Amino acid sequence: MQxxxxxxxxxxxxxxxxxxxxxxxxxxxxxxxxxxDWVLRDAEALAxxxxxxxxxENFGDVPFYxxxxxPHTVAFMTALGRxxxxxxxxPLGVNVLRNDSASALAIAAAVDAAFIRxxxxxxxxxTDQGLIQGTAHQTLRYRKLLGCDVKIFADVDVKHSAPxxxxxxxxxxxxxxxxxxxxxxIVTGSASGRQTALEDLRxxxxxxxxxxxxxxxxxxxxxxxxxxxxADGLIVGTAFKQADVITNPVxxxxxxxxxxxxxxxxxxxxxxxxxxxxxxxxxx
Numbered sequence: 516m517q518x519x520x521x522x523x524x525x526x527x528x529x530x531x532x533x534x535x536x537x538x539x540x541x542x543x544x545x546x547x548x549x550x551x552d553w554v555l556r557d558a559e560a561l562a563x564x565x566x567x568x569x570x571x572e573n574f575g576d577v578p579f580y581x582x583x584x585x586p587h588t589v590a591f592m593t594a595l596g597r598x599x600x601x602x603x604x605x606p607l608g609v610n611v612l613r614n615d616s617a618s619a620l621a622i623a624a625a626v627d628a629a630f631i632r633x634x635x636x637x638x639x640x641x642t643d644q645g646l647i648q649g650t651a652h653q654t655l656r657y658r659k660l661l662g663c664d665v666k667i668f669a670d671v672d673v674k675h676s677a678p679x680x681x682x683x684x685x686x687x688x689x690x691x692x693x694x695x696x697x698x699x700x701i702v703t704g705s706a707s708g709r710q711t712a713l714e715d716l717r718x719x720x721x722x723x724x725x726x727x728x729x730x731x732x733x734x735x736x737x738x739x740x741x742x743x744x745x746a747d748g749l750i751v752g753t754a755f756k757q758a759d760v761i762t763n764p765v766x767x768x769x770x771x772x773x774x775x776x777x778x779x780x781x782x783x784x785x786x787x788x789x790x791x792x793x794x795x796x797x798x799x
Contacts, residue, residue: 516666516698518727518747521606521629522567526743526781528774529568529608529729530561531752532599533761536575537591543575547591554595555602557765561755562603564770565778570608570632570750571595574761579613581644589618596626608632608668613644616654616667624663630698636669637695638687640676647676651695669697671719674706674732684715688722701750703731707761708753710738716745736776743780 518527535550536542545553558569573584573592592611599607610632611619619631635642637649658665671687672678691697702719704710710733719728727747734742735754743749755770757763 516726521666522748524567524781526746526777526784527567527748528565528777529570529748529750530564530566530755530765530770531574531750532557532561532569532571533574533752534571534576534592534595535762536577537573537588539585539587540576542577547594550591551595551598553764555598558599558603560765560767561770562605564755564767565774566605566751566770568606568608568629569599569603570610571599572610572632573612576612579644580615581613581642581647582615584611584615584618589622592618593622593625596622596628600626600628606630610634613642614647614649616650617657620654620657620661620663620665623665624661628665630666630668632668632670632701633697634670634673635676636667636697637691638682639679640673641679642676646679649695651691651697655696666698667696668699668701668729669695670701670703670731672702672715674703674709684718685722688719689724692722692724692726697726699727699729699747701729701731702746704733707732708759709733711742711746713741713745716742720745720747734773736773739773739776740780743777744784749777 606629608630609619609623609628614635616633623631635647635649637651639648669691702715711730729748730742730746731750734751753761755765757766
């Protein structure tokens with residue numbers, strides 16, 4: 516996958532839409548109309564602030580199902596996705612926690628979303644939901660069955676989990692791309708809001724065979740320049756929230772400030788690249 520297949524800009528920034536607990540979830544406090552209003556307000560703050568894409572995630576549905584979520588969760592997420600696609604002209608992604616790639620694909624196909632996120636696409640990880648095994652074989656075949664062009668953004672060494680055995684990150688990235696057909700790679704810190712290690716990003720970039728590599732956690736104004744120098748794109752959640760609290764609403768002023776910094780970095784990077792090309796042009 517090339518980034519222009521999904522985004523029309525270099526180094527895209529995807530803003531997270533952390534959906535409050537949906538009806539039927541243990542922590543649910545809002546009716547569905549109130550949840551729609553919450554998500555749309557966050558989406559307006561993100562898109563209005565310049566975010567290049569959005570990703571919807573059933574973040575409030577703790578404790579998460581390890582694999583398949585119930586039908587009502589799929590229905591609610593589809594309704595939310597449809598509203599977002601109707602109102603906002605930016606690429607939309609879907610993540611169904613903890614690891615329901617089939618439901619994410621079905622939702623994405625129904626609402627014409629651009630991509631899904633799969634936390635454990637291949638291998639096996641120990642999580643707070645127990646042992647979760649990747650099902651790349653099923654996910655890719657289901658995408659083929661649906662006949663959709665939804666891209667698969669796959670985590671490697673995903674946050675809030677541990678491997679069953681030690682593996683080199685390079686090997687994991689190579690397999691996720693070459694053997695399990697992920698379209699893009701996501702690298703994170705150990706938990707939501709924790710910084711993605713630059714060395715991990717460099718390793719992933721070197722092993723991804725040209726597939727885009729996104730930094731998926733711990734972004735802020737202090738580290739965005741260093742991270743964006745390596746990563747092909749960013750997924751931002753906590754840094755956009757009021758008071759850096761992940762369950763708070765999105766703060767539009769934070770989005771504006773972050774995206775202004777990103778635009779400046781893009782411009783500087785483009786100018787530097789142009790200058791470099793000029794120095795190597797053959798004479799005559």
